[in-house]
Amino acid sequence: MPVEKLSDKVILKSPKGATAEILHYGATIISWKTSGGLISGGTEHLFVSSKAALDGSKPVRGGIPVVFPCFGPPEHPEHSKLAQHGFARNETWTFDSVVMDNETGVSVRLLLKPSSAVKSIYSKDFELAYVVTLAENQLSTDLHVTNPSTTDSLEFQALLHTYLRAPSKAVTISPLNGLTYINKVKGGAKEVEKREAVDVKQFTDSVYEDAPSKVSVIWPGGGVEVKMTEFKTLTVWNPQAEAGSKIGDMEENGWEHFVCVEPGYVRGFKKLEPGSRWIGQQVLTLV
Incomplete structure (x- = not known):
């Protein structure tokens, strides 16, 4: 069966042997594997901490969590009651x-509308649809945000918090040279990227503005191309030991095994007029 529906998650299986697992909780993708030849069970391309909660008790540390309607601590007055990164995850x-x-792959749609818990902390109406498409060497994630109101606009931020499994001491991301970025490690200072290839050998938390539509995440023996549509920022994050050792659900030395490359709309707010829809897309392709 190309789609297996379980009580807690959905499992996708492509005709070429790739698989993906999506939790109902947070619509978080917790696994993306491709057939790995001699590697039993295939090759995993996402990092999930061995200490991550997968039972719905807290957001998952790893995979691809969905961030909406705010990124980081809430800044918009309408988000004042929300926790960091909002509630979608x-x-x-x-x-x-x-x-x-079909023969090229398999795709499913998950939905989120305001629950009673969300309504108690967030007054705006919204509809989210998340379309996940799995092909032989590719994983696409499309976030649809609809404003169903007939009178009120909707202002939000959105981001896909993608944890790519990679050796953090050897991975590079490009092209980001020349872009302005917010260096959150330095208290939000604005800087201009001067490196041809960005690394995360040190604690990194950078939000690049006017992000390119495509970046390459490369390491010895592997890599992933990240394409973005309608996402205007790209966040690159790795806590290294400096901050990673303080994260309760991070496995020991877990920061050595991933880099977060996060397409988003997190500088300012996207404004949707009544009845309008916005779609942000991420396409991950093995290289």
């Missing part, structure tokens, strides 16, 4: 439908 999403099932 710790709400239970509903399986909607199989969008595609």
